[in-house]
Amino acid sequence: MTSPLLDRARAGDHDAFAELVEPYRRELQLHCYRLLGRLADAEDAVQETLLAAWRGLPEFEGRASVRSWLYRIATHRCLNAIRDGGRRPPPSPVPPFEAPEPTTHTEVPWLQPYPDVLLPESAYLHREQVELAFVEALQQLPPRQTAALVVCDVLGFPLAEAAAMLDTTATAVKGALQRARSTLRSSTTRPPAHGSAEERRLSKEFATAFVADDVDAVVALLTDDAWLAMPPAPHQYVGAAAIAGFLRASAGWRAGRLYSLLPTRANAQPAFGLYLDAAPAGLVVLALDGDRVARITRFMDDTLFPAFGLPRAFSRSPASAAPSGPAPDPAAAPDRW
Template sequence: MRDDDFRELTEPYRRELLLHCYRMLGSLTDAEDVLQETLLAAWRGIGDFAGRSSPRTWLYRIATNRCLNAMRDARRRRPPEPVPPFDAPEPNRRSEITWLQPYPDALLEPEIRYTAKESVELAFIAGLQRLPPRQTAALVLRDVLGFPLDEVARMLDTGDTAVKGLLQRARAALDQDTTEPRPASAEEQDLGRRFADALTSDDVDGVIELLTDQAWLTMPPAPHEYHGRDAIAAFMRADLNWVAHRRFELTPTRANTQPAFTSRIIAPGEPAIDAGLFVLTLSGTRIAGITRFFAHAPADLFS
């Protein structure tokens, strides 16, 4: 097959395959690597395709199995733990999911942004990372992408009964971590604006007032997790004390279909410091979670 013919066959699926790999792996960096491995494997195996299934099913089978291989390789899934530049209070918990990265809305197909938000939101992606790899694969292929049960079984080289068992266990685990529906767009924008106003004014109390009682703060790739208003307030005060005479500058964007902000720490006469990406998880009319990514995708994807 010529290069042009191969591109014509695979290009319509490139963007959705990238999102599939991201759902499986939780890392955009790893997803991009595995997508390239998938396309290379497809190119090399084009002679075995022979149209026995649709190109989409064939590519998803390759991508899923490449993702499963990556998920079994712990060396590529755990980035170095950053050291805070200030004395951070003791966290409530330490997360094992430190490879989580945001997914820019700019890379999403329009129908995903508006009709399948829950399948991209951070809480769902983080939940998938806690499942055994084959449970993750079965749930994404069947419940998110809607492949028939028998096709999922063939993709995973197993039987229908085994897939049903994987789905039952995965669904039960994710049901324990459900969240309320997100507010309408106007409320979402208002919450985001109030969060940004409070943070850029060093108003910790103003941020805390926006949180639910069970709110949490996580900071991949750091494992630190702060749960509850008091714990979050203690961390934020230590952080802002370190910022001292400088201040946060936030620029609104979107990630994982959620309100987000790129951030810098700035001061007159000093170079700006990249302070990561804030992504807000909303519940009702309050903020249920703040995820601050110190290592995230290229800034131009969030502009």
């Protein structure tokens, strides 16, 4: 049985269609981000989903819910993007200094952070399902397993409905789900409560030490198995000694030029816009564990600043805190460490 709003949309009423799909836009974008690992690709996938939904309205008979129907379209758009090479690794930046030998290399150099301002309110109830470590782990599963895990375990669709969404059988979905669960390791970190005094204290202490190039103070905040990653660069540094070596090499190369940090949030975690002198130099996202920092991820992508509401130039003047002007051209953005 269809609703009057759906009937109006099917009759070609664009306003009715917008009203029909708008409640699901944010959760659809987060869904696409989980599958694709990139904010820009998720935004494209949502636009393609809504266009396909508009064109497919005459065939939609209302047997499934509008939400389930939209998720079906979005999931297939994402799987098609992955199949068509939508997750090809971006070019790796070349460090401008002699960096220490990395401990290991990332398998997901295309990963991007997700602004908290775009998260649905419900995401904070299950923050472990939006944190960077979870999204990165999803990228390392076969795409059909990722889709099954997200549709069933994250979104909570029953097997039969998930099978219809994925154009397969409940048995196939169950098998993919079991394989994904056995591969995906649960996070063992216990971060402070979202927005808590402990989270703010740790974030402030990290920022103070980081901008001062006080490597010893940064190291004192780390867990024993902490690591530093810098997508799209493949290098990862694991353990306090390796991280300290990289930070000291970076400080030596800058030769007195100053870092500045502006607080923001990404993936339900503390984050900062990073500036070298006044110029954007990437985004830093922290994963916290108890009263320590377990993971530092520096995204060397200045084009993400507008999505996080960060200014394109750093100034200590309050008037400069809001972004202005056109978004930067991604092709013109320099690689920076």
